[in-house]
Amino acid sequence: MAKRDYYEVLGIGKSASADEIKKAFRRLAVQYHPDKQGGDEAKFKEINEAYEVLKDDAKRQRYDQFGHAGVGGASGGGGGSPFEGFQGFGGQNVEFDLGDIFGSFFGGGQGGRQHARRGQDIAIELTIEFNEAIFGTEKEIALNLDDNCTHCKGSGAEPGHDTKKCPTCSGTGQVNRAMNTLFGRINQTVACDTCQGRGKVPEKACSVCHGRGTHRQRQSIKVKIPAGIDDGATIRLTGRGEAVQGGDKGDLYIHMRVKAHKKFTREGGLILSTETIDIVTAALGGELQVDTVDGPLTMKIPAGTQSGTDFKLAGHGVPNVRTGSRGAQIVSVHVQTPTKLSKRQKELLQEFKKTKRGLFA
Secondary structure: OOOOOHHHHHOOOOOOOHHHHHHHHHHHHHHHOOOOOOOOHHHHHHHHHHHHHHOOHHHHHHHHHHHHHHHOOOOOOOOOOOOOOOEOOOOOOEEEOOOOOOOOOOOOOOOOOOOOOEOOOEEEEEEEOHHHHHHOEEEEEEEEEEEEOOOOOOOOEOOOOOEEEOOOOOOOOEEEEEEEEOOEEEEEEEEOOOOOOOOEEEOOEOOOOOOOOEEEEEEEEEEEEOOOOOOOEEEEEOOOOOOOOOOEOOOEEEEEEEOOOOOOEEEOOEEEEEEEEEHHHHHHOEEEEEOOOOOOEEEEEOOOOOOOEEEEEEEEEEEOOOOOOEEEEEEEEEEEOOOOOOHHHHHHHHHHHHOOOOOOO
């Protein structure tokens, strides 16, 4: 569904002042606030989105010139949330979900038995370059994790030996424990500490893991970083966390950090940059070599270009993590005024000054 015009959303004209924009937003926000009876959450979000763009002079200028594509609306890369639909860890954080985030935290019990055991989740930070975030990359990380013991294959028993019924719980995997509470003495059924709820113990403990079924190992994990990932995103790798005897492995959460670029900044699906031209090129027009993440390209500068003019380079922005389609690069051109002039240059400008009437009408 196409987005509505932001001026239409706020019910104002394109020449509205900053004060008029603010008043229109406040009036509509009160009317449609979702906490108010008769409010409308969808309209409230639409109103807020329009206001966030139109209240900012730079964003408003780009919107007036390029429409929604000028403020990141075309890429779907997300202004506040570049991975819509992968939202996790709140706010800007993003979860590249490879499995349901909550589904495997607790295993379903049967017949009143305890929940299935699950290994510990692991969280790490990974820093990548700006261009790696734009185009995607693959990284290899090394971690020390509890993994299934290779000597006993995770059974906890020395090879050649079997398991036997746990003497503590008589093979049930559960024991009753009495607890004193404010409401009196309560009997509670809990997992057996001896067999960790399995109901069995090894006849002879593994000589490597000493019956635990797991031991610390150095692991190398390859991580595919999707093109368009943003700073603050979180990649989840299901089953790549720590192992536990008789249960599922936990998950590995990789919190992404993207280094700042010396020339480019990112705004949702847009890449923003600034270029400088001289007054002659601004007045007469010409060509300008512009840096992009794809390499340098030549951009035409029309005659009469004013300082602060934005130019849109379609397809040179941030890829959408779902579709792969790319946003735009917005190049803001600033006209440089010379500070040191020769005598002849001053004479020429003086001659121009005498003949400039009507040029700026």
